Amino acid sequence: xxxxxxxxxxxxxxxxxxxxxxxxxxxxxxxxxxxxxxxxxxxxxxxxxxxxxxxxxxxxxxxxxxxxxxxxxxxxxxxxxxxxxxxxxxxxxxxxxxxxxxxxxxxxxxxxxxxxxxxxxxxxxxxxxxxxxxxxxxxxxxxxxxxxxxxxxxxxxxxxxxxxxxxxxxxxxxxxxxxxxxxxxxxxxxxxxxxxxxxxxxxxxxxxxxxxxxxxxxxxxxxxxxxxxxxxxxxxxxxxxxxxxxxxxxxxxxxxxxxxxxxxxxxxxxxxxxxxxxxxxxxxxxxxxxxxxxxxxxxxxxxxxxxxxxxxxxxxxxxxxxxxxxxxxxx
Amino acid sequence: xxxxxxxxxxxxxxxxxxxxxxxxxxxxxxxxxxxxxxxxxxxxxxxxxxxxxxxxxxxxxxxxxxxxxxxxxxxxxxxxxxxxxxxxxxxxxxxxxxxxxxxxxxxxxxxxxxxxxxxxxxxxxxxxxxxxxxx
Numbered sequence: 001x002x003x004x005x006x007x008x009x010x011x012x013x014x015x016x017x018x019x020x021x022x023x024x025x026x027x028x029x030x031x032x033x034x035x036x037x038x039x040x041x042x043x044x045x046x047x048x049x050x051x052x053x054x055x056x057x058x059x060x061x062x063x064x065x066x067x068x069x070x071x072x073x074x075x076x077x078x079x080x081x082x083x084x085x086x087x088x089x090x091x092x093x094x095x096x097x098x099x100x101x102x103x104x105x106x107x108x109x110x111x112x113x114x115x116x117x118x119x120x121x122x123x124x125x126x127x128x129x130x131x132x133x134x135x136x137x138x139x140x141x142x143x144x145x146x147x148x149x150x151x152x153x154x155x156x157x158x159x160x161x162x163x164x165x166x167x168x169x170x171x172x173x174x175x176x177x178x179x180x181x182x183x184x185x186x187x188x189x190x191x192x193x194x195x196x197x198x199x200x201x202x203x204x205x206x207x208x209x210x211x212x213x214x215x216x217x218x219x220x221x222x223x224x225x226x227x228x229x230x231x232x233x234x235x236x237x238x239x240x241x242x243x244x245x246x247x248x249x250x251x252x253x254x255x256x257x258x259x260x261x262x263x264x265x266x267x268x269x270x271x272x273x274x275x276x277x278x279x280x281x282x283x284x285x286x287x288x289x290x291x292x293x294x295x296x297x298x299x300x301x302x303x304x305x306x307x308x309x310x311x312x313x314x315x316x317x318x319x320x321x322x323x324x325x326x327x328x329x330x331x
Numbered sequence: 332x333x334x335x336x337x338x339x340x341x342x343x344x345x346x347x348x349x350x351x352x353x354x355x356x357x358x359x360x361x362x363x364x365x366x367x368x369x370x371x372x373x374x375x376x377x378x379x380x381x382x383x384x385x386x387x388x389x390x391x392x393x394x395x396x397x398x399x400x401x402x403x404x405x406x407x408x409x410x411x412x413x414x415x416x417x418x419x420x421x422x423x424x425x426x427x428x429x430x431x432x433x434x435x436x437x438x439x440x441x442x443x444x445x446x447x448x449x450x451x452x453x454x455x456x457x458x459x460x461x462x463x464x465x466x
Contacts, residue, residue, distance in 0.1 A: 020415055023387040031335050094336055095361035101382060102371035108378040108385075115385055119336070119366045 007038035014141050019114065022141055026116055029137055030130045040133045043140035050139035050146050051257040054164030056126060056186065059152025061172040062196030064103035065240035067147045071107050073250045074145050080112040082143040084135060086128050088151045089119040100149060114143065125159030126150035132163045132278055153186060161189035162277040166256045168192045173206040181213035190233040192252055198239040211235045290325055299324060336366045337461055339390040342379045343372050344407060347397035352425065356392065359450030376403060380410035383419060389461045396425040400435065408439035418462040424448065
């Protein structure tokens, strides 16, 4: 079977509801096989309807517990839900512990919920390299709501905001003072901030502090004119473990999805940003792959050796390698 | 394409709460370069099967110390078979008497690791017996 035939067979079965075919297809996409790529080419046109919700925040903040609670809430209205949960790969061995399912197993046997763990496999930014392609496959297979849970992030892993329609930043109580709340980075990309572990002492206060600081400067927004304006996210309090606050969060997500539907034609900025993130990532990968072709590999290694020996600067090296590919493309 | 890491599901079916061994093994297999999906305690056979299916794992490793292995493990291997996952390698560990091993092997558990097994032995067994991917 050729890669294209395999892609066609898997894509057709997955779209027809065959969960095993879907799981196999996601592996092909994750492993960057020719069949995986062919399948995404085939399915991408059908992948525009789902609401992609990114969920990010520090390790242990409660992302998986919140996602599990939101999945349960969305299932009450009969919607099909998928989860892509990313955990880090070891930079040393390539191995990984993918532990997000621990909090989600109550949904494991629900046929309208599909949960898939992904190892980051060396990709920075809090996601795996193939996360958005995997989300496209799930969307094309009819999942209406897709949660993308990042690895536990620090202050600046904001990539998820460029691929999700809505970004939820999860913050546990007692994780810092008001100065943390006004720092640039992760909190700036939030469409919604959720303070988790809402049953703990200090949670209300953390939410109030975040609310206070995230609205600082709101009066100044208009004066920014055409310059990029900060988002002004709602701050909600939740306890995924005991279920409080969860319906309100899902309602806030649904309002965003509805607004997105209305404004889709008028404000394509977010869609363009997502397109750019996807294409830019693939461009980098393809350039790296072509440089490893036998016809270029010796030259690539020579150039790297020259940079390592400080005989050539990295800017010139990059320009020379790009020129090499361009000359190869013409010839 | 770079080599694909072997994906292993580590699950604890049934009601015993002793997960130290499963966690140590998960950690050890991580260090052997495997991608380990850990699902935690108190898994029903149905949960194990659907996690194996959704995650497209190569191996299901089951840790059981409750004595319910003769009930739970065949239900899992049957479930995997019904889900079309016959190419998934199933191993088990924990406290399983030698007398029960032949019946479990007949039910589709390919290898049972008893107390004293090293992580290296488990990793080498998996590498030597895991399915090869159709590509």
